[in-house]
Amino acid sequence: MEIVKASILDLNALRKLEQESFGKDAWPFLDLIAVLTFGEVIRLKAVEDDQMAGFVAGDPHPREGWGWISTIAVDPRFRRRGIGLALLHACESKLGVSQSRLTVRISNQIAISMYEKDGYKTRDIWKAYYNDGEDGIVMEKNL
Template sequence: MEQGFPPEDRFPGRTWRRLLRGQALTYVAVSEGEIVGAAVYLYRAGTRVARLYSLTVSPSHRGQGIATALLSVGERDAHARHRDRMRLEVRQSNATAIRLYERHGFRVLAHIASYYPDGETAVRMEKPIPPEASHAT
């Protein structure tokens, strides 16, 4: 699944283990027995903000609504956990992802210089989680 990320953004095994042990929730999309998408959401105590830590869909399965489904289920879970906002960071160069997030109600909060290990700027985005999120499909 990591092939969906540029090499510099791929998680080492220890990062996945840490995420899975912590206050993280990972959703996967499966097609014909193969993982074709995944989203990792983080929840910290004492905050009403859910964080979309990672979202990827395999290149051969993009454009089929998988990212939308992974975002929707994460939003419902965040609502159930009494979060009222969802936040993420995305590479400034990833215009496709930025457009996807904007279509789903995310708005730009800030640009963070040198956020990524290779020095690229991140775009921090956030969206409110409406009360009706628990009923969204």
């Protein structure tokens, strides 16, 4: 597995990954174009067997001293191999800030457990954050 910078050429693979990973919460087409083209966004993909195994995007806020992990997903065929954590760490290292934040569904215990083991702590709960009304947990980690 290799982690490299993603580009607009990855649009179709990212769109498929978002749908498989997030279903109704998948980013719309224009948001995917934005995450793959906006200058400040950190965008990395995990590649295995010449295909996108995972993706992460980070949005640094250097004036505020924190960065936002905007999305992170691993293809279901490649899960439970440490790819998500590797992508997370690669993105964190490129944020250039002292804190990292992200949001996760309150029901996604597998992801929450991974984040907690990695040093993330609950900062807030955003009520009805997701399209279906489920709450989102805002988590934060000192880098």
